[in-house]
Amino acid sequence: MPVDERQLARTLAAVRxxxxxxxxxxxxxxxxxxxxxxxxxxxxxxxxRGLGARDLALGAxxxxxxxxxxxxxxxxxxxxxxxxxxxxxxxLGARRLGVLRATATVASAGAAAALGFTVAPRxxxxxxxx
Numbered sequence: 001m002p003v004d005e006r007q008l009a010r011t012l013a014a015v016r017x018x019x020x021x022x023x024x025x026x027x028x029x030x031x032x033x034x035x036x037x038x039x040x041x042x043x044x045x046x047x048x049r050g051l052g053a054r055d056l057a058l059g060a061x062x063x064x065x066x067x068x069x070x071x072x073x074x075x076x077x078x079x080x081x082x083x084x085x086x087x088x089x090x091x092l093g094a095r096r097l098g099v100l101r102a103t104a105t106v107a108s109a110g111a112a113a114a115l116g117f118t119v120a121p122r123x124x125x126x127x128x129x130x
Contacts, residue, residue: 076120086109
């Protein structure tokens with residue numbers, strides 16, 4: 001069964017919006033699951049909210065572009081860059097983050113980056129799909 005790249009992009013964007021909203025609204029609670037108790041530090045909450053805003057904006061931008069027939073490739077590529085940065089950051093911080101948290105972050109962010117980079121070039125293709 002062929003993959004519907006636009007639906008995959010829509011799903012990735014919707015998940016990104018939800019994650020971004022949760023990180024903005026509850027940075028301590030959401031962050032604890034991701035990076036541990038350090039997420040309760042007000043300075044860390046500030047950074048978590050910033051990541052939440054990034055994800056919310058990228059996801060909302062992609063969803064809007066998909067809905068209005070506007071170019072979406074750039075939104076998906078930029079989101080994939082953010083996901084790749086998250087995965088690489090987890091690798092670099094694995095010692096302090098812990099193996100389980102680092103592995104979960106690398107797996108989820110790495111998968112999202114791979115999917116984003118894979119589908120992005122096919123999203124704005126004017127050629128009809130079979």
